[in-house]
Amino acid sequence: MLLSKIRWGIAGPGVIAHKFAEAIGNVDEAALVAVASRSSARSEKFAAEFNIPNAFSSYEEMAASPLIDAVYVSTAHPFHKSCAKIFLNAKKHVLCEKPLCVNAMQAKELKTCAEKNGVFLMEAMWTRFLPAIKEAKSIIDSGEIGEVMGLNADFCYSIECDEDPKLFKNELAGGSLLDVGVYALHLASVVFGDNPEEISAFANIESGVDLHTQMLLKYKNAQIAVLSSAIKLEKPADAYIYGTKGSIYIPEFYQADKLIIRTNDSEKILPFAYDGNGFEGEIREVCKCINNGKTQSETLPLDESIKMIELMDLIRKQVGLVYPMD
Secondary structure, X not given: OOOOOEEEEEEOOXXXXXXXXXXXXXXXXXXXXXXXXXXXXXXXXXXXXXXXXXXXXXXXXXXXXXXXXXXXXXXXXXXXXXXXXXXXXXXXXXXXXXXXXXXXXXXXXXHHHHHHHOOOEEEEOHHHHOHHHHHHHHHHHHOOOOOEEEEEEEEEEEOOHHHOHHHHOHHHOOOHHHHHHHHXXXXXXXXXXXXXXEEEEEEEEEOOEEEEEEEEEEOHHHOEEEEEEEOEEEEOOOEEEEEOOEEEEEOOHHHOOEEEEEEOOEEEEEEOOOOOOOOHHHHHHHHHHHHOOOOOOOOOOHHHHHHHHHHHHHHHHHHOOOOOOO
């Protein structure tokens, strides 16, 4: 099947948008043709940097343009819903940066909007489309490491406020959980499914943001996931999947490029190099779905993304973390 080239626009030319713009150049079935920002200077600067032919000074202007088919929304967390709705209502397909929305109520509203307009919508959780993560799931399903009973996954780093001020602002839904804890929750969903029976959470909260959050999730058959996230704590961003016959170690799981499989006294290392910076996988998935007339990804359907946000809502309730948009 000859796939049509999907014409992309970027809404919100920030740090993450730079990685997306770099990756899209490696995807044959995609072309980056537009960028939009509330600041014309920012959109024009970004367009010049990546040789993008069209720079818009408003999201509404780009949404009305016939030049684009799909949009990558990479605004700050609180603006995901409002920005994505502009494009969905203009019949544009949307890939929205993680988390899909700040809370489940917003995410469900976004799903309804996409369904009403008959267009594609997916959360941009690039880790889910890495070859190493897909292979880890295949190994689990094959029974090679036995029945999987445990998962440890951490995504923690230490940053100063002036390096990324929005992470330290409650009004911008800052903190570690929505920024990087969502990666660990998605990995737990890959391993155990998206319906834990019990959740316990603890957090270090200062000035209305969680600097460090620890999560304990219990699933059926006593399967347990121990997860953590932090923006003021240095800790390896590794994952360990434990089965009754062996284990899978995933160094830097959020950008996994290898698996280390241990069973009995044997160990094997499986490399999974990916092209570019790793964002290519999610871009290809969106293009493939659009070309096949799908409005959701089978790998990452909307209901699963919404479930992850519901879990974060519950975790935030347990630790007493409230945002203005709740």
